[in-house]
Amino acid sequence: MRILFAWIGRADLDAEQRSFAGPILDALRSRPFDAAYLLCNWPEAEMERYRDWLARAAPTVRIVARLALLPQPNAFTEIYRHASAFIAEALKSAGPMTTLTFHLSPGTPVMASVWLLLATSRFPAELIESSAGSLNTVQHPFNLPAEILPDLLREPDRRLAESSAERPGAESSFGAIVTRSPAMKRVVALARKAAPRNVPLLIEGESGTGKELLARAVHSVSPRAGKTMVVVNCGAIPANLVESRLFGHNKGAFTGADRAQPGCFEEADGGTLFLDEVGELPLSAQVALLRVLQEGEVTRIGENIVRKVDVRVIAATNRDLFTETIERRFREDLFYRLAVLRIHLPPLREREGDLPLLLDELLARINEEMADDPLFKVKDLDAGARTLLLAQRWPGNVRELQNTLRRALVWSDRQMLQADDIADALLPEIVPRTDGILDRPIGKGLNLDQILRDVETHYISRALDSTGGNKSRAARLIGYSSYQQLDARRAKLGL
Numbered sequence: 001m002r003i004l005f006a007w008i009g010r011a012d013l014d015a016e017q018r019s020f021a022g023p024i025l026d027a028l029r030s031r032p033f034d035a036a037y038l039l040c041n042w043p044e045a046e047m048e049r050y051r052d053w054l055a056r057a058a059p060t061v062r063i064v065a066r067l068a069l070l071p072q073p074n075a076f077t078e079i080y081r082h083a084s085a086f087i088a089e090a091l092k093s094a095g096p097m098t099t100l101t102f103h104l105s106p107g108t109p110v111m112a113s114v115w116l117l118l119a120t121s122r123f124p125a126e127l128i129e130s131s132a133g134s135l136n137t138v139q140h141p142f143n144l145p146a147e148i149l150p151d152l153l154r155e156p157d158r159r160l161a162e163s164s165a166e167r168p169g170a171e172s173s174f175g176a177i178v179t180r181s182p183a184m185k186r187v188v189a190l191a192r193k194a195a196p197r198n199v200p201l202l203i204e205g206e207s208g209t210g211k212e213l214l215a216r217a218v219h220s221v222s223p224r225a226g227k228t229m230v231v232v233n234c235g236a237i238p239a240n241l242v243e244s245r246l247f248g249h250n251k252g253a254f255t256g257a258d259r260a261q262p263g264c265f266e267e268a269d270g271g272t273l274f275l276d277e278v279g280e281l282p283l284s285a286q287v288a289l290l291r292v293l294q295e296g297e298v299t300r301i302g303e304n305i306v307r308k309v310d311v312r313v314i315a316a317t318n319r320d321l322f323t324e325t326i327e328r329r330f331r332e333d334l335f336y337r338l339a340v341l342r343i344h345l346p347p348l349r350e351r352e353g354d355l356p357l358l359l360d361e362l363l364a365r366i367n368e369e370m371a372d373d374p375l376f377k378v379k380d381l382d383a384g385a386r387t388l389l390l391a392q393r394w395p396g397n398v399r400e401l402q403n404t405l406r407r408a409l410v411w412s413d414r415q416m417l418q419a420d421d422i423a424d425a426l427l428p429e430i431v432p433r434t435d436g437i438l439d440r441p442i443g444k445g446l447n448l449d450q451i452l453r454d455v456e457t458h459y460i461s462r463a464l465d466s467t468g469g470n471k472s473r474a475a476r477l478i479g480y481s482s483y484q485q486l487d488a489r490r491a492k493l494g495l
Helices: 022-030 044-057 076-094 109-119 149-164 182-194 211-220 239-247 283-295 321-326 332-338 354-369 383-390 397-411 419-425 448-466 471-477 483-493
Strands: 002-007 035-040 062-067 099-103 126-131 134-138 201-204 229-233 272-276 297-299 306-308 312-317 341-344
Touching: 002 022, 002 076, 022 035, 022 044, 022 099, 022 126, 022 134, 035 044, 035 076, 044 062, 076 109, 099 109, 109 126, 182 211, 182 341, 201 211, 211 229, 211 272, 211 312, 239 283, 239 297, 283 297, 283 332, 321 332, 321 471, 354 383, 354 397, 383 397, 383 419, 397 419, 448 471, 448 483, 471 483
Parallel strands: 002 035, 002 099, 035 062, 099 126, 201 312, 201 341, 229 272, 272 312
Antiparallel strands: 126 134, 297 306
């Protein structure tokens, strides 16, 4: 299939009255095109009149005309966006055996430059122009040499890097959570109930499960939705600066404090403060955070002024804070203060039926976010690629799935990704190190009963040590139903 793309120019619109073909019709009569896809920056009535006239003048060619109004005729970004989206849409319905031709003559010089850019990067095409009554093929004057390509890719690269971190936008809401699994639907139901409350919420879940996405959804439907949601990654702040970031500091409070700076509690006053990876906070900062939660007031480092703050705290962690509390790596009083409401986000492997939905949703988002990249083509997955993706465990959860799709779309030149494209994009799974218990050779010298006794003795002793001898809490730590079961095992092991 051969398709002509062009902007409708003034000369084309005037062709009917002046009894000459105009650049577009001249091209359709000179070359065997099957379809003409035309963009128009003129009033809609003029476009429709020209489209009907052109269909009568070239009855064997399918005419598709689309209104693409521009803020000004030389608006490069808008011209590029309209043209690239129009081509991608046409190719999706036309099929892989399609050849493209871009007409440079109709429209403004910027429109012609965009066709040239697209033909030499994202959509390989023939370039034509009308000159002195004849139709000529234009040789590509360059092939995006090294001094041009980096400038074109700078902005798409920035967006790609930002989106790979999966930082949800401020508009994230429950509608952005794609699910049909019962486990995730229960999470959403609990989060909706938590949203109107003004008490702390703790969100637990593995890395990449979407804890910030859920936090933003809660904020977006809460009474504080009109105020700011401040996000703080507690694990990314140097230990000596944590309290300054949370509570602020006065000028001269420490070396480098050249001006007064409010902390994130003040920044979030009236709104929501999201403490991501709260389990990474040092114990000294946990004590100060507890006081703010209890009293609703902060004091900047280096001053004695007490400032009242009205903040709803949502905390998130990929650690088991209950276990961290028992093992005294996290303050028990702070844990219970943060976990007034507590939600556990299930990992992707436990979200039955969600993976196929997420594949389609994430693929559509990535195609959309990369649309302005001059080297990118809209892509899809064939059956083999989908099967391979569905077979993975995804220990990195939704973030890992999303970034795998991004890598596959960047690496592959195919518009229909295959299984080998996905295999190239998959990261090796990180297998935790063991102490060799599972790797011992079977045969001479192996005593399974002794190995099991050693393992059981080791973990019972650790649990008792970490709880200060409290048998009920130690039993819970290692999965026993009661301290009586723990006593029975200790007796059998001779402990």
